[in-house]
Amino acid sequence: MSNHVSSYKPLSPMAKWWDDRLPIARLIHDSFVEFPTPRNLNYLWTFGGILSFCLVAQIVTGLVLAMHYQPSGADAFNSVERIRRDVNFGWMIRNFHAVGASMFFVAVYIHIFRGLYYGSYKAPREILWILGVLIFLAMMATAFMGYALPWGQMSFWGVTVITNLFSSLDGVIPGVGTAIVTWLWGGFSVSGATLNRFFSLHYLLPFVIMGLVILHVWALHVAGQNNPTGLDLKHKSDSVPMAPYAVMKDAVGLFAFLIVFAWFVFFLPDYLGHADNYIEANPLVTPPHIVPEWYFLPFYAILRAIPSKLGGVLAMFGAIAVLFFVPWLDTSRVRSTKYRPIYRWFFWLFVISCLALGYLGAKPADGIYVFWARVFTFYYFAHFLIVMPIVGLIETPKQLPRSITEDVLGPDKHTGGGMGIPAGAAAAPEKR
Amino acid sequence: MIKTSLRAASVALALMLAPLPVMGAGVEHILIDKQQWPFAGFRGQFDAGQLQRGFQVYQENCSSCHGLKRLSFRNLVQPGGPEFPENSVKSLAAGWPNKITDGPNDKGKMFERPAKLSDPILGPHKNEAEARDAFNGALPPDFSVIAKARGIEPTAPWYTHIFLMMRDIATGYQEGGPDYIYALLTGYKNAPKDFNLSDGMSYNAAFPGHQIAMVPPLAKDNFVKYQDGKGSLEQNAKDVSAFLAWAADPSLNERKRIGWQVMLYLLVTTVLLFLAKKRIWSRIKH
Amino acid sequence: MAAETEDPNRRDVLVMTANAFAAVGGASLLWPFIHQMNPDAGAQALASIEVDLAPVKEGQAITVMWRGKPLFIRNRTKDEIAAARKTALAELPDVVEPAADTARVKAGKENWLVLVGICTHLGCIPKGQSLADTKGDFGGWFCPCHGSHYDTSGRIRKGPAPRNLDVPPYEFVSDTKIKIG
Numbered sequence: 001m002s003n004h005v006s007s008y009k010p011l012s013p014m015a016k017w018w019d020d021r022l023p024i025a026r027l028i029h030d031s032f033v034e035f036p037t038p039r040n041l042n043y044l045w046t047f048g049g050i051l052s053f054c055l056v057a058q059i060v061t062g063l064v065l066a067m068h069y070q071p072s073g074a075d076a077f078n079s080v081e082r083i084r085r086d087v088n089f090g091w092m093i094r095n096f097h098a099v100g101a102s103m104f105f106v107a108v109y110i111h112i113f114r115g116l117y118y119g120s121y122k123a124p125r126e127i128l129w130i131l132g133v134l135i136f137l138a139m140m141a142t143a144f145m146g147y148a149l150p151w152g153q154m155s156f157w158g159v160t161v162i163t164n165l166f167s168s169l170d171g172v173i174p175g176v177g178t179a180i181v182t183w184l185w186g187g188f189s190v191s192g193a194t195l196n197r198f199f200s201l202h203y204l205l206p207f208v209i210m211g212l213v214i215l216h217v218w219a220l221h222v223a224g225q226n227n228p229t230g231l232d233l234k235h236k237s238d239s240v241p242m243a244p245y246a247v248m249k250d251a252v253g254l255f256a257f258l259i260v261f262a263w264f265v266f267f268l269p270d271y272l273g274h275a276d277n278y279i280e281a282n283p284l285v286t287p288p289h290i291v292p293e294w295y296f297l298p299f300y301a302i303l304r305a306i307p308s309k310l311g312g313v314l315a316m317f318g319a320i321a322v323l324f325f326v327p328w329l330d331t332s333r334v335r336s337t338k339y340r341p342i343y344r345w346f347f348w349l350f351v352i353s354c355l356a357l358g359y360l361g362a363k364p365a366d367g368i369y370v371f372w373a374r375v376f377t378f379y380y381f382a383h384f385l386i387v388m389p390i391v392g393l394i395e396t397p398k399q400l401p402r403s404i405t406e407d408v409l410g411p412d413k414h415t416g417g418g419m420g421i422p423a424g425a426a427a428a429p430e431k432r
Numbered sequence: 433m434i435k436t437s438l439r440a441a442s443v444a445l446a447l448m449l450a451p452l453p454v455m456g457a458g459v460e461h462i463l464i465d466k467q468q469w470p471f472a473g474f475r476g477q478f479d480a481g482q483l484q485r486g487f488q489v490y491q492e493n494c495s496s497c498h499g500l501k502r503l504s505f506r507n508l509v510q511p512g513g514p515e516f517p518e519n520s521v522k523s524l525a526a527g528w529p530n531k532i533t534d535g536p537n538d539k540g541k542m543f544e545r546p547a548k549l550s551d552p553i554l555g556p557h558k559n560e561a562e563a564r565d566a567f568n569g570a571l572p573p574d575f576s577v578i579a580k581a582r583g584i585e586p587t588a589p590w591y592t593h594i595f596l597m598m599r600d601i602a603t604g605y606q607e608g609g610p611d612y613i614y615a616l617l618t619g620y621k622n623a624p625k626d627f628n629l630s631d632g633m634s635y636n637a638a639f640p641g642h643q644i645a646m647v648p649p650l651a652k653d654n655f656v657k658y659q660d661g662k663g664s665l666e667q668n669a670k671d672v673s674a675f676l677a678w679a680a681d682p683s684l685n686e687r688k689r690i691g692w693q694v695m696l697y698l699l700v701t702t703v704l705l706f707l708a709k710k711r712i713w714s715r716i717k718h
Numbered sequence: 719m720a721a722e723t724e725d726p727n728r729r730d731v732l733v734m735t736a737n738a739f740a741a742v743g744g745a746s747l748l749w750p751f752i753h754q755m756n757p758d759a760g761a762q763a764l765a766s767i768e769v770d771l772a773p774v775k776e777g778q779a780i781t782v783m784w785r786g787k788p789l790f791i792r793n794r795t796k797d798e799i800a801a802a803r804k805t806a807l808a809e810l811p812d813v814v815e816p817a818a819d820t821a822r823v824k825a826g827k828e829n830w831l832v833l834v835g836i837c838t839h840l841g842c843i844p845k846g847q848s849l850a851d852t853k854g855d856f857g858g859w860f861c862p863c864h865g866s867h868y869d870t871s872g873r874i875r876k877g878p879a880p881r882n883l884d885v886p887p888y889e890f891v892s893d894t895k896i897k898i899g
Binding site: 039078081084085091092095240244245248249251252255256258259262263265266267268269270271275276278279288359408409 | 473474502503507573576577580581582583590593600601604605606608609640680682683686687688690691692694695698699701702705706708709712713716717
Binding site: 504550698701705 | 737
């Protein structure tokens with residue numbers, strides 16, 4: 001925390017010399033060793049560390065793939081095949097990167113829903129949350145451009161369809177949309193020029209994400225971690241030092257996650273992709289059924305649910321933009337959904353809506369599917385714009401524990417850590 | 433607007449209560465039977481004998497139209513594949529009818545030469561236009577990754593999809609491609625009476641739309657005989673599907689072998705870390 | 719901090735074992751990432767080439783590419799062979815085999831000298847292939863980068879290069895054709 005007095009003590013004259021000039025060991029000690037973490041964090045809190053691993057793994061495997069990949073319309077598909085067939089361990093590194101993108105999104109979705117459930121976006125963590133949404137946006141852009149690089153049929157037509165979204169701006173000012181799309185393509189259709197710039201940006205964006213992640217972690221360390229009760233840290237007994245307690249728990253979470261990760265890398269490397277991407281890009285033939293990668297499906301369903309081109313695009317971007325305003329849309333006095341008897345139902349309804357939109361995004365956009373996509377799209381927005389403000393105002397939260405320590409050890413075991421607060425005088429947020 | 437939505441909602445509810453085979457209009461999902469493959473699931477490995485037979489079927493029956501350009505002859509020798517002896521592949525390459533264009537020579541001209549181990553296994557056509565010209569506009573696709581480029585779609589009702597998905601993930605099912613190829617090769621039938629078959633097309637039960645430009649490459653009475661004199665349409669279809677699965681995924685054996693080592697390591701380490709975490713947390717009340 | 723009865727950083731065999739397992743896994747993951755930079759299977763397969771020597775007249779030389787490197791093939795004159803033969807091994811800075819001229823060519827084909835055309839000093843391409851080139855003090859090759867002189871058997875005679883020019887593995891598949899690699 002910002003006002004935390006550092007407990008770092010250099011152990012040798014060399015460390016002292018270094019600490020007086022560049023106190024990097026002190027920074028690490030304060031941020032990742034001594035840093036007080038709430039003692040009641042559950043395994044959902046290990047996904048922050050898992051996501052850091054995912055980012056580093058994607059950067060390292062991507063760096064290696066870029067040593068063998070050729071970003072040109074003529075050679076891209078062949079060079080990916082050469083990586084799969086001829087490069088030493090190329091198949092493994094390529095699977096790691098492709099599956100890694102999916103695993104990154106699995107982890108980030110769990111991370112986001114955890115934040116939504118426990119109210120991690122509420123004051124004083126608004127900036128932390130907004131930085132998270134920015135990271136999510138940058139991840140989507142990176143993944144989209146990365147999926148273009150194998151230059152298969154889904155790559156090509158995915159790029160065509162998504163870049164064409166911008167042509168909907170023609171409905172606002174005629175000509176502007178077309179001009180933007182031509183500019184994005186570097187030609188009058190998706191071509192090798194488009195692929196080349198996507199490769200360049202795909203290489204750049206992960207480092208932008210890295211910068212945002214540093215800010216995200218910084219903001220986290222200023223506000224401190226939220227926890228399942230949503231209560232602030234009040235006593236010394238509410239927290240444990242990050243190392244070894246939280247670090248060890250993170251390690252367990254990471255390795256459990258890696259089991260799933262490795263299962264896909266070694267036994268199901270193509271399960272999460274689409275078979276059509278093993279057909280080389282062909283500008284003359286559109287696949288019968290274009291679907292984006294699974295992690296975009298809910299947004300794709302929202303896009304297609306709206307019967308107007310511009311409206312669909314606005315709804316899709318709006319579905320992400322609305323996340324920026326969540327800290328102010330939620331009017332609840334308590335953070336954690338655990339203590340919100342009404343909102344809890346709506347939260348799970350929202351989860352079901354997102355899953356349903358994901359399913360519908362993979363289905364053809366006609367008949368019954370469009371109807372249900374509209375129903376769930378409606379709820380997606382209603383959840384943020386109607387449910388969050390209204391339920392927060394009318395709901396009476398359940399009794400909160402007086403402190404994190406009490407939540408963990410039970411009401412009688414409260415040691416108070418020397419603070420000795422009188423019963424009933426705790427600043428009960430549910431009555432704030 | 434509200435009225436239509438309400439009506440739609442009641443229709444939707446009615447449809448939801450009945451099992452829902454109503455898929456999107458125009459997209460028909462054809463039931464493709466899953467086959468038994470030696471390389472299936474999370475344990476399977478390629479059977480070199482089957483891949484050798486499959487290559488024979490490819491060579492005698494498919495290679496007159498379909499190339500295998502992302503494979504080289506050397507791949508037929510490497511471990512985890514058909515594992516032919518190097519010398520026989522050398523002479524196979526030298527005698528391969530589709531020559532390699534090389535050059536320019538000292539006179540500045542391109543010339544053709546026999547293939548070597550390091551050369552790709554080419555089909556008969558120099559490019560797509562030449563192939564389409566030879567087949568009335570239809571293109572015989574290259575076979576290098578065909579087994580990865582095809583798959584099968586679930587035909588079961590929508591509410592089963594999540595369970596099918598979990599089953600496929602748990603069993604490591606990746607054989608949709610060879611399943612489809614087998615179904616296609618054994619799917620040539622006489623067209624139903626009311627089916628409007630275009631000129632020069634064949635009816636195929638597995639092919640999307642059922643009209644396929646490829647004439648039946650194998651038949652009940654016309655199949656490739658193996659070295660032991662045996663063979664059948666089904667056996668040929670099975671072996672060549674397996675061969676194409678290998679062609680599309682030549683690292684499968686190594687991948688699964690390393691995969692098991694990695695899984696074992698991760699399981700042990702996760703358990704150890706979990707116990708260590710419990711030990712550390714036992715030092716405080718929680 | 720929570721009430722502690724023990725030092726949380728106390729050494730513990732179980733914890734150390736778990737940490738060691740995690741560290742070993744991380745370390746063994748390094749190998750695929752290192753090995754991927756080695757020549758791939760396609761590059762390994764392009765190891766051998768065949769060269770037709772018929773058009774190369776006595777006194778002429780040709781340069782061909784093999785594994786991305788230039789190969790010098792010279793049809794030596796009688797004088798050049800004689801010059802190479804009469805040089806005593808004691809005069810050579812590098813006597814690691816093959817150093818004798820007879821060991822650097824094929825028996826019965828003494829006029830054909832096949833060398834990897836890369837200076838053993840720092841990897842430049844020596845001069846001496848075309849007729850107009852300077853061939854150095856010993857009539858073989860001369861490296862312009864740092865002044866290494868090679869003789870008519872491709873052996874280092876003067877200058878900073880430590881070794882003779884390498885002879886690649888090759889064989890005559892017919893009277894006028896060699897297979898390199």
